[in-house]
Amino acid sequence: MERVFSLLYKAAREGNVTTLRQLLEQDSLILDRLIINNNGFSETPLHVAAMLGHADFVQEIITHKLELAKELDIWRSTPLHLAVAKGHLETVRVLLSTVDHELMSSIWDGEGRNPLHLAAMRGRLDVLRELLKVAPEAIWVNLKDRSETILHVCVRHNQLEALKFLVNNMDDYQIVNAKDDYGMTLLHLAVTNKQIETVKFLLINTKIEVNAVNASKFTALDILAQSQRSEKDFDILESLHSMGASRATDQPLPMDHQKPIKATTHHHHVHQKDKATTKPRNWLTRKRESLMVVASLIATMAFQAGTTPPGGLWQDSGFSSSKLSSPVSDENINNVMSIAHPPAYHFAGESIISYYNHHYYYHIYLLSNTVGFVGSLSIILLLVTGLPFCRKFLMWILTVVLWVTITAMTITYIIAIYVAAPGSDFWTTFYVTPILVITWGGVMLVIALLHTSRVFINLFQCFRNFIRRRRRQYNCTDVESSM
Incomplete structure (x- = not known):
């Protein structure tokens, strides 16, 4: 049996459909036995074939055993996760026919990402379009147990084209201004990562709140002021100023919160003063x-x-x-x-x-x-x-x-x-x-x-x-x- 499993995995690596059919003729229950006992392998042959983009082999194996499409590897990834991450469009199309579209948004890997998150993170626009055709509702799902949206994923991994594509499909005020667990909006993240083109796109083409504050009560302009100066900073600064950006300390304070916020602001200035002594000259x-x-x-x-x-x-x-x-x-x-x-x-x-x-x-x-x-x-x-x-x-x-x-x-x-x-x-x-x-x-x-x-x-x-x-x-x- 161990030798048969080895031949099966070799066929998966090569995408050899003929060998797969021969093994199934010799033992029609080989795939069932594989599910029960994979003999120490960290993934199924379907994972291997999906990762390498052997669409014909993937089609053949799910025809005989559909349950393999739901199996998880040691990183809790399904074959669809792997095919999406590698950008194998034809393999993705084959696997989508086996997935429960209503549950696709909750098919998370070990990092809490569904297939759409992976496509956005890797900038796989053609795969992303295919996934949206099948499960458009999955685009609104955050990372598992986190407040991070798929747009946050695009900005964090500097995927501007994927961000543009998604914004055109979901330009909603709430989703564009959503905050992650640290209160960071898309604009906060783009400024932090010095993504000048992303900053310009968000300011011009979306309804982003330019003066939104994060959990530390910092606006995007505050974050820019704290960063080490570079030529990109001046371009970002001009873009923010052109859209009316301001520091958190410059914004009017509510009457019932003036004293505590004032104390926090004073502490912030003291901290900034100490930090200025060690910050490199601009x-x-x-x-x-x-x-x-x-x-x-x-x-x-x-x-x-x-x-x-x-x-x-x-x-x-x-x-x-x-x-x-x-x-x-x-x-x-x-x-x-x-x-x-x-x-x-x-x-x-x-x-x-x-x-x-x-x-x-x-x-x-x-x-x-x-x-x-x-x-x-x-x-x-x-x-x-x-x-x-x-x-x-x-x-x-x-x-x-x-x-x-x-x-x-x-x-x-x-x-x-x-x-x-x-x-x-x-x-x-x-x-x-x-x-x-x-x-x-x-x-x-x-x-x-x-x-x-x-x-x-x-x-x-x-x-x-x-x-x-x-x-x-x-x-x-x-x-x-x-x-």
Whole structure:
């Protein structure tokens, strides 16, 4: 008998219907004996075939012994649970013909999940549609001995498409705003798990209560405020604010509960204050510190470049041409220098290059260096004055100012190496300087294109959300008018 059972399980693993029929011809009661004594196996052959998606084998075995479809494995799962979890649509259809549709909602596995919960948890939309055709009432059943709905299951396992499908089939105010054992709504869970797309869907396409509180008296905005900051948090924050979200402490309190809630709020603030000492600094804080460091370095470099320009400063007063021609012994070169650089009286401490043919470049050098110096000082001044630079837009303005400042310092550097290079240095004049200009221009162009595309994407998303809100308001108006 043990050998026969082994052959039966092997046939189930392979989906071999011929072997199954041969075994049944040899012993027509083999499946009955299997139910009575499975000889230590943790599941029946039907469990194995259903898990592997052998629909023909499943059909053959339930034709001979229908009771096997109700047997449980060691995890208290039926063959239907396994087929649904694996997404075997044809096998699910075969097994559905054996299930009591009225009892399907209460066919729970060891984790308290019915087949619809499993389909939603795994995102098996085609299987979910098939189950709803057979037992649509099972969609309203919670997890066993818990207050968690099937929509909670979708959000907890980040199955947005399954959530959309179910909401379209059961967009009821009560079910959308249902709470689990901890008082968490779908919005609480989505914010906790940083699911920005789920948050937007719930806010725009459902009747979710944006300011509902959980068992700890926290709204979704409270939960967001307690989490570690990331870029997703700012998108979620904007979405919540656009729908009128608020903190629990900002909401009006009932008169008969003011004192106890006030005490709880005070305790919450104390707890938040203690927690703030250990909470990592958020993105905006790190951004401000980075801007301060970079601006300080640029200000230092610009000050140094302004006080010591290329070529240095005159150390005494006199005529510039004689100063240059005195060390040269060749008479012809002296004549050329006198023509190219007519005598001009200078004072000690003045820039040398401003007296020669580089005076035009010196003006550009001085202008770009001044722009870099003033721009960096402006950034430092704005950051240390304590102005509320806690918005991404204001921080974006400071970043643009920093771009201008860095570009000005780049121009200062290019002019400095160009002026300092000898006239015979062909490599610096015709290779290094153009390469620097082209490289920097390319970098700035790429950055500008990336940020421009991001702006257009954000504008498109805002426009799409606006259209969805208008459509939703229009639909609500039609429903109210029809009532």
